[in-house]
Amino acid sequence: MSAVTRLPAWQALQQRIDTALNTPIKSLFDDPARCGQYTLKVQNILLDISKQPIDNDTFGLLLQLAAEVDIESRREAMFNGQHINVTEDRAVLHTALRNRSNTPVYVDGEDVMPIIEHELKRMRVFVKAVRSGRWRGYSGKRITDVVNIGIGGSDLGPRMVTQALKPYADDRIRVHFVSNVDGVEIANVLRELNPERVLFVVASKTFTTSETMTNAQTARNWLMASSFDSRAVAKHFVAVSSNVAAVKAFGIKPENTFQMWDWVGGRFSLWSAIGLPIALYLGFKQFEELLQGAHEMDLHFRHEPLNSNAPVWLALTTLWNSTFLGRQSQAILPYDWPLARFSAYLQQAEMESNGKSVDSHGQPVPYGTGSIIWGQLGIDGQHAFYQYLHQGNAVVPADFIGSIESSTPVQGHHEKLMANFFAQTEALMCGIDADHVRTELAAKGLDEARIEQLIPHKVHEGNRPTNSLILDRLDPRTLGALIALYEHKIFVLGSIWDICSFDQWGVELGKTLAKGILPELEEGVLREGHDDSTASLMTYFIEQRRALKARE
Numbered sequence: 031m032s033a034v035t036r037l038p039a040w041q042a043l044q045q046r047i048d049t050a051l052n053t054p055i056k057s058l059f060d061d062p063a064r065c066g067q068y069t070l071k072v073q074n075i076l077l078d079i080s081k082q083p084i085d086n087d088t089f090g091l092l093l094q095l096a097a098e099v100d101i102e103s104r105r106e107a108m109f110n111g112q113h114i115n116v117t118e119d120r121a122v123l124h125t126a127l128r129n130r131s132n133t134p135v136y137v138d139g140e141d142v143m144p145i146i147e148h149e150l151k152r153m154r155v156f157v158k159a160v161r162s163g164r165w166r167g168y169s170g171k172r173i174t175d176v177v178n179i180g181i182g183g184s185d186l187g188p189r190m191v192t193q194a195l196k197p198y199a200d201d202r203i204r205v206h207f208v209s210n211v212d213g214v215e216i217a218n219v220l221r222e223l224n225p226e227r228v229l230f231v232v233a234s235k236t237f238t239t240s241e242t243m244t245n246a247q248t249a250r251n252w253l254m255a256s257s258f259d260s261r262a263v264a265k266h267f268v269a270v271s272s273n274v275a276a277v278k279a280f281g282i283k284p285e286n287t288f289q290m291w292d293w294v295g296g297r298f299s300l301w302s303a304i305g306l307p308i309a310l311y312l313g314f315k316q317f318e319e320l321l322q323g324a325h326e327m328d329l330h331f332r333h334e335p336l337n338s339n340a341p342v343w344l345a346l347t348t349l350w351n352s353t354f355l356g357r358q359s360q361a362i363l364p365y366d367w368p369l370a371r372f373s374a375y376l377q378q379a380e381m382e383s384n385g386k387s388v389d390s391h392g393q394p395v396p397y398g399t400g401s402i403i404w405g406q407l408g409i410d411g412q413h414a415f416y417q418y419l420h421q422g423n424a425v426v427p428a429d430f431i432g433s434i435e436s437s438t439p440v441q442g443h444h445e446k447l448m449a450n451f452f453a454q455t456e457a458l459m460c461g462i463d464a465d466h467v468r469t470e471l472a473a474k475g476l477d478e479a480r481i482e483q484l485i486p487h488k489v490h491e492g493n494r495p496t497n498s499l500i501l502d503r504l505d506p507r508t509l510g511a512l513i514a515l516y517e518h519k520i521f522v523l524g525s526i527w528d529i530c531s532f533d534q535w536g537v538e539l540g541k542t543l544a545k546g547i548l549p550e551l552e553e554g555v556l557r558e559g560h561d562d563s564t565a566s567l568m569t570y571f572i573e574q575r576r577a578l579k580a581r582e
C-alpha cells in the first residue's frame with residue numbers, strides 16, 4: 031500500500047464509492063444550500079462544481095485528504111523555489127514569471143525577480159520597436175507578420191492565447207505558428223508571406239528539438255533565397271531559449287535572444303519570453319494583463335483556505351472521478367469560440383504533467399493518475415461526440431466553459447450559444463427516464479409496441495458529472511486567471527498522487543529512436559535490432575520511396 035492510500039481520508043473515501051455511484055447527482059439538490067455551497071467566484075470566474083457526484087461527506091473527506099497530504103506545505107515549497115521537480119532537481123517557478131507583487135523569489139539563494147524583470151523589459155522594448163515600425167526588415171520595410179517556430183510548450187500556449195484574444199488585437203501584426211515537421215505546415219505558412227516583412231521567433235527551451243530546428247533552418251533558407259545576404263538573419267530572426275550557446279551556433283545574435291530558465295517548464299512557459307508572439311500580436315500592455323490575471327489567481331491559490339480554493343476544488347472533482355470512480359478521461363468543452371484551442375493546450379499541460387505511473391520515490395502507484403484530456407468547442411462537439419457523452423457506456427466528466435459577455439457580440443447569437451451550455455449540463459445530470467419517454471411518445475401517437483421498442487434507445491441515464499465555469503468575459507486578465515487555475519489544479523493533483531508533475535521522461539524514448547531511424551530512412555539501409563513489425567514497415571517505406579524516386 032502506498033503512503034497516500036494509507037491516509038485516513040483516502041480509506042474513508044473508498045467507503046464512499048458505492049454511495050456516489052448509486053446516488054443520482056440531482057438528488058443531492060434536495061439540500062437547498064447545495065448550489066451556494068458548491069459555487070465559488072474568483073476574479074472574473076464563477077466555478078460551480080455542484081453537478082458532481084460529491085455529497086457533503088465526500089467533499090469533507092476530499093478536503094481532508096488534501097490537508098493530510100499537506101497541500102499547503104507543498105504549495106509553499108513551489109512558490110518558494112524549492113526543487114520540487116525532484117527527478118530533474120529543479121525549482122518550478124512559472125509563478126515567479128508573473129509575480130507582480132514586487133516581492134523577491136529565491137532559487138538556490140538567488141532572487142530571480144531582477145532577471146525576470148530585465149527580460150520583461152527587453153521584451154517590452156522589442157515589442158514596441160516591431161509594432162511601431164522602428165524595427166525594419168533587411169530591405170527597410172516594416173514587419174507585418176510574426177511566425178512562431180516551436181512545438182509543445184513552445185507553441186501550444188502562444189497559439190491558444192493569440193486565438194483566444196484575437197478580439198483584443200489590432201491589425202498591425204499578424205501571427206502564424208509552425209510546429210509540425212511535416213513540411214506541409216511551413217510551406218502553407220510561408221506561401222502567404224513576404225520575406226521582407228516577416229519576423230521569425232524560434233522558440234525552444236532546449237534549442238535541440240528536432241522539429242523546431244528543422245523548421246528554423248527551412249525558414250532561414252527561405253529568407254536567404256530572397257535576401258541573398260546572411261546579415262538579413264539579424265533583422266528577421268529572434269530566439270527564445272535557455273540554451274544561449276545553441277542559439278548563437280544557429281546564427282542568432284545574443285541581442286536577439288530572449289532568455290528563459292531551467293526552472294520554467296515548457297508547458298508552463300507562456301508567461302516567459304515564450305509569450306513573445308502574444309505580446310507582438312496584442313501589444314505589451316495586454317500581455318501584462320495576462321500576467322496580472324495569472325498572478326491574482328496565484329495569490330488566491332496560495333492564500334485561500336483549501337475549502338474555498340478554486341484550483342483545489344477543480345482538482346478534487348477530477349481526483350474523485352478518476353482515481354476513485356475510475357473515469358479515465360475528461361472533456362474540456364468551451365462555449366466561447368476564442369477558446370477553441372484550450373483543450374489542446376490543457377492536453378499537454380495535464381497529460382505531460384500527470385501521465386505518470388511511479389511516485390516521487392520511484393515506486394509504482396497503485397491508483398489511477400492523470401486523466402485523458404480531450405475536447406473541442408462544445409457546440410461543434412454536440413454535433414460530433416456528445417452522443418457518447420449522453421449515452422455511451424463510459425462516463426466522461428466534463429468542464430463546460432462559457433462567458434456572460436461575448437468578446438465579439440453579434441446580435442442574437444450569444445443567448446443561443448449559452449442556451450446550449452445550460453441545456454447540455456442539465457441533460458447530462460438529469461437525463462430522461464422511461465416514464466418520460468413513454469409519455470412523450472404516446473403524445474406523438476405512437477402505438478404501445480413501438481413505444482416499448484424505442485424506450486431503451488431514448489432513455490438518457492443522466493448522472494454524468496460536469497463542472498461549469500462562467501467567465502464575466504474572456505479578456506486578457508481573465509484568460510490569465512483561467513490558465514493559472516488549471517495549472518494549479520494540475521499541481522494539486524500531482525501532489526495528492528505524489529508524482530513528479532514537472533518532468534516528462536516518457537517523451538524521450540521515441541525521440542531517441544527517431545534520431546537513430548532517420549539515417550536509416552535517408553540511406554535506405556536498415557540496421558539490426560528493430561522488432562519485426564517495425565523493420566518490415568520501414569522496409570516497405572524505403573522500397574516505396576525508392577520506387578517513387580525512380581518514377582520522378
Ligand code: F6P
Nearest residue numbers: 182183184234235236239296537
Ligand atoms: O517533447 C516534449 C517537450 O520536451 C515538451 O515538454 C516541450 O514543451 C516541447 O518538447 C518543446 O521543447 P523545447 O521548447 O525545448 O523545444
